[in-house]
Amino acid sequence: MPSPPIQGPRASGGASTTAPILETRGLSKDFRGFTAVDDVNLQIQEGHIHALIGPNGAGKTTVFNLLTRFLPATRGEILYRGKSITRMRSHEIARLGLVRSFQISAVFGQMTVLENVLVALQRPLGTSFHFWKPKSSLDSLNERALQLLEQVGLREDAHRVTAGLPYGRKRALELATTLALEPTVMLLDEPTQGMGAEDVDRVVELIRVAAQGRTVLMVEHNLSVVSRLCDRISVLARGRVLAEGDYASVSANAEVREAYLGSEVSESATAQHEEV
Structure with a gap:
C-alpha cells in the first residue's frame, strides 16, 4: 500500500496566499497547426513538490521544454519570482536556478x-x-x-x-x-521511469531529501510515487489543464478518471484512491 500524501507544513492542502515561485499564464505551443500545449496556467508554490501528470501525449514533457526554453512558446508567459523569463535562453534560465533532468x-x-x-x-x-x-x-x-x-x-x-x-x-x-x-527549482522528468519497485522506493526517498529547502516540479506516471511525494498535482489532457489539487481530490475527479480510462494508470489511480 502506498504511503499517504505528505502532511505537515509543506502540504497545507489549501490555496496559498503567497506569490508562486514559478507561474505560467496562457502558455501554448503549436506545431504546424497542432496545439500540443493549450492555454496552460500553472502556479508552483515555493517549497512544494508539484506533479504534472496525464495520459501519454497530454503535453507534459512539452510543458517542461517550454519552461526551460528548449522550445519557444507560441503564446503565453512564464514567470519566475514574478519576472518574465519567456524569452530567456536555456542557459540563462539554468543560472537562475531552474534545473531539469530528462526521461x-x-x-x-x-x-x-x-x-x-x-x-x-x-x-x-x-x-x-x-x-x-x-x-x-x-x-x-x-x-x-x-x-x-x-x-x-x-x-x-x-x-x-x-x-x-x-x-x-x-x-x-x-x-x-x-x-x-x-537548483532553486528542480524539474524532474519521469525520475522513476523504467525502475523496479526497490529502485523506485529508493529514488522516492532521495527526491524527498533533495526537496528540502527547494521547489520540485515533476512529470511522473507512477501514481504511487505521486501520492507519496506531492503536495499538489496538475492533470493535463490534450494539452490543457483538466484538474488541479491534492492527490485525494484529483484521483476522485470523474474527468480525470475518464481521461485515463482504459489505461494502466486509470486502474492504478482507482486502486490507490480506494487505499488512501
Whole structure:
C-alpha cells in the first residue's frame, strides 16, 4: 500500500496566499497547426513538490521544454519570482536556478561517478570543459562532490565507471549532478521511469531529501510515487489543464478518471484512491 500524501507544513492542502515561485499564464505551443500545449496556467508554490501528470501525449514533457526554453512558446508567459523569463535562453534560465533532468539518464558513461559530479560542480565556475587543467585543480571540489554522492547513496561507487552502474543508480547519479548545480527549482522528468519497485522506493526517498529547502516540479506516471511525494498535482489532457489539487481530490475527479480510462494508470489511480 502506498504511503499517504505528505502532511505537515509543506502540504497545507489549501490555496496559498503567497506569490508562486514559478507561474505560467496562457502558455501554448503549436506545431504546424497542432496545439500540443493549450492555454496552460500553472502556479508552483515555493517549497512544494508539484506533479504534472496525464495520459501519454497530454503535453507534459512539452510543458517542461517550454519552461526551460528548449522550445519557444507560441503564446503565453512564464514567470519566475514574478519576472518574465519567456524569452530567456536555456542557459540563462539554468543560472537562475531552474534545473531539469530528462526521461533518459543523462550522465557520462565513460567517466567515473565522481568525475560526473565534478563536471557538474564546475559549471557555475565557468570551467566546465577545461579538461586541459591539471587534475589537482579539481581537488577543492572533491569534498563537495563526495558530500553529494553521500547524499544520494553513491559514495562507495565514487571511483566506479558510470557505464557499469545499474539503471537506478544512474538516475541517483543524475540527481546528484542536478543538485551540484544548486537548483532553486528542480524539474524532474519521469525520475522513476523504467525502475523496479526497490529502485523506485529508493529514488522516492532521495527526491524527498533533495526537496528540502527547494521547489520540485515533476512529470511522473507512477501514481504511487505521486501520492507519496506531492503536495499538489496538475492533470493535463490534450494539452490543457483538466484538474488541479491534492492527490485525494484529483484521483476522485470523474474527468480525470475518464481521461485515463482504459489505461494502466486509470486502474492504478482507482486502486490507490480506494487505499488512501
